[in-house]
Amino acid sequence: MPITGGTTQAVNGLTAxxxxxxxxxxxxxxxxxxxxxxxxxxxxxxxxxAELARALGVPAEQAAAAARELLAGPAESEAxxxxxxxxxxxxxxxxxxxxxxxxxxxxxxxxxxxxLDQREMDAWAAKRTGGLIGRMPVExxxxxxxxxxxxxxxxxxxxxxxxxRPLRPSAGPWQGRTLRGLHRRSVRLDRIGxxxxxxxxxxxxxxxxxxxxxxxxxxxxxxxxxxxVLAAGTAALDxxxxxxxxxxxxxxxxxxxxxxxxxxxxxxxxxxLEVTTAAFEVxxxxxxxxLHGLFGLTSARDARQGHFPGISASPxxxxxxxxxxLARFDALGFEAAAVTAxxxxxxxxxxxxxxxxxxxxxxxxxxxxGFLAVHRETRLVLAAGWVDEPR
Numbered sequence: 090m091p092i093t094g095g096t097t098q099a100v101n102g103l104t105a106x107x108x109x110x111x112x113x114x115x116x117x118x119x120x121x122x123x124x125x126x127x128x129x130x131x132x133x134x135x136x137x138x139a140e141l142a143r144a145l146g147v148p149a150e151q152a153a154a155a156a157r158e159l160l161a162g163p164a165e166s167e168a169x170x171x172x173x174x175x176x177x178x179x180x181x182x183x184x185x186x187x188x189x190x191x192x193x194x195x196x197x198x199x200x201x202x203x204x205l206d207q208r209e210m211d212a213w214a215a216k217r218t219g220g221l222i223g224r225m226p227v228e229x230x231x232x233x234x235x236x237x238x239x240x241x242x243x244x245x246x247x248x249x250x251x252x253x254r255p256l257r258p259s260a261g262p263w264q265g266r267t268l269r270g271l272h273r274r275s276v277r278l279d280r281i282g283x284x285x286x287x288x289x290x291x292x293x294x295x296x297x298x299x300x301x302x303x304x305x306x307x308x309x310x311x312x313x314x315x316x317x318v319l320a321a322g323t324a325a326l327d328x329x330x331x332x333x334x335x336x337x338x339x340x341x342x343x344x345x346x347x348x349x350x351x352x353x354x355x356x357x358x359x360x361x362l363e364v365t366t367a368a369f370e371v372x373x374x375x376x377x378x379x380l381h382g383l384f385g386l387t388s389a390r391d392a393r394q395g396h397f398p399g400i401s402a403s404p405x406x407x408x409x410x411x412x413x414x415l416a417r418f419d420a421l422g423f424e425a426a427a428v429t430a431x432x433x434x435x436x437x438x439x440x441x442x443x444x445x446x447x448x449x450x451x452x453x454x455x456x457x458x459g460f461l462a463v464h465r466e467t468r469l470v471l472a473a474g475w476v477d478e479p480r
Contacts, residue, residue, distance in 0.1 A: 092467045096155045099123070099146035101323055104470045106383060108319035113457060115315075116371040116416045116474030118427035120159065121241045124173065125431050126384060127156035128237060129407075132187045132400030136388040144385030153190040160192060160239070168245050168300040169464070169471070172217045174238040176210065177401075181234045187400050199236070203229045210236065214428045218242040221426035226374065226411035230434075234405060238430040243462060243471055245298025246422040249273060253420045256367055261311075261456035262477070268455075269368040269480040271420050276359045278335030281452050283344035286321035286330055289313045292344040293322060293332065294364050294452055296423075301466060304423050306366055307459040308345045308452075315475040319459045326461075326468045335362060335450050346453045351446040360448035365455065367479035370417045377410035377431075386410060392434065400433075408434035416474050418460070425462055425472045 104119040111117065123145065130141035131153040142149040160171050176197040177183055188196065197213075199206050206229035215223045217240035227236060256270025284291045289310035296304045309318035324330040340349045381387045386407055389396045395404025409432040416425040462472040 092158055092469060095147070096158055097467050097469045098327065099155070100159065101326065101468070101470050102146050103144065104473055105320045105323040108323065108473060109316040110380060110383065111316055111319065111475065113315050113475050114371065114477040115373045116414045116425070116472060117373060117375060117412065118241055118414055118429070118472045120469060120471050121239050121412060121427035121429040122377065122384065124156035124159050124239050125237050125429055127152035128191065129389065129397065129431065131190055132184070132397045133389065134398050135396065137396035140388055141385035144383065157190070157192060168243050168298065168302040170217065170219070170242045172240045174210070174213050174240070176206070176236045178234045181401050181403050183401050184399060199229065199233060201231060203231055206233070210238070213238070214240060218426035218428060221415050221424065222413050222428045224413070225430055226413040226428055227409045227430040227432045232434050233408070233432050234403065235400070235433040236430055237433070238428065240426070240428050241471065242426040243302055244422065244424040245300050245302040248297045248299050249275065251420040256365060256455060258455040263456055263479070270365060271368055272363070272365045275362045275364070278360055278362050278450055281335040281347065281362055281364070281450060282332040283338065283347065284321050284325040284330045284332045286317065286324070288317040288321070290344050291318055291321045292347045292452060293325060294454070298423065301464065302423070302471070303463050303465050304418065305461040305463055306454050307461065308454050308456070309459070310345050315459060319461070319473055319475065322459060322461050323470060323473070326463065326470070336360070338450065346455065348451050350449055352449045353446055360450070362450045363452070365453045367454065367476070368419045369476045369479045371415070371474050371476060373414050373474075375412045375414070377412060378407070384410070397433070405433040408432050414472065416460070416462070416472055423462065427472060
């Protein structure tokens with residue numbers, strides 16, 4: 090089932106809004122949160138339903154179908170693995186119409202023994218992420234009635250690997266450090282570009298994977314916040330923010346960390362793009378209820394009453410909602426994984442001949458920068474983050 094443009098736009102919209110409140114040194118996956126909010130919206134009523142629909146960017150009655158589409162679409166790519174898991178207490182009877190809207194074979198049972206239930210859910214998280222994340226981000230408790238979880242894992246190998254070499258920034262926050270630098274040269278100038286946003290300029294470098302997933306590196310003007318940089322990079326995916334590609338950039342300083350110049354050469358040579366960056370690994374754990382307004386969970390967390398009569402006749406309220414995420418970028422490729430869970434509780438060169446030159450575009454990501462992992466065909470952002478502590 091292909092992912093439609095409307096679903097991509099809705100998920101990327103949540104990515105941009107989450108980016109707007111994110112801090113440095115983080116990684117997150119709106120694509121991991123969105124289907125859980127959608128299935129909650131499908132069973133919610135009253136204010137909780139309206140709030141979830143606003144957070145999703147689609148009407149609540151369309152949410153479950155869009156969530157199934159989102160979970161099934163990436164599964165067609167060898168780069169991605171996505172899954173949904175639902176566990177309910179034996180005494181809680183989910184409504185048949187709500188269960189029918191879930192993907193097949195996702196329903197498990199909570200025994201009421203927190204240690205046993207936790208082991209089962211942790212094993213599910215580890216299996217679904219290839220061991221990248223070994224624990225469910227929410228804890229099983231003796232009063233847990235329902236756990237709704239998603240897992241997303243992606244791996245890609247670069248079409249052209251980087252060369253590893255030390256990186257020693259001469260300025261900025263990383264000045265004086267020796268980092269695990271990555272460098273490569275290409276003749277494809279349009280893999281680099283500069284996006285214009287109201288807050289400033291953002292240099293975007295596309296690193297293509299061999300199986301349909303790419304990583305976009307994003308370096309903003311120094312005064313820009315991580316949220317502004319990531320939001321501009323997300324907006325550039327659908328053309329909301331104009332991007333000037335490398336072949337059209339002016340000579341001289343052309344963008345953050347970006348320069349276009351003519352260099353002497355001994356023989357005629359195609360214009361080249363040289364990209365230098367740093368290897369990184371970023372881990373993060375998010376309590377989604379800290380941002381309950383962003384995720385449409387303000388009313389749903391009120392345990393004085395139930396909010397999901399479409400899920401079960403038993404009154405339910407959101408007791409916990411968390412996400413654990415990991416992203417790694419190195420010379421050969423990229424991998425990332427996210428597990429998100431919502432728990433519901435009871436409601437209550439030599440010298441050259443003169444005149445011969447070649448155009449060289451150089452991009453250096455040698456200070457804190459952002460990144461987006463993007464499903465190439467649909468332009469869906471699978472993971473986003475900010476690197477302030479490279480390897």
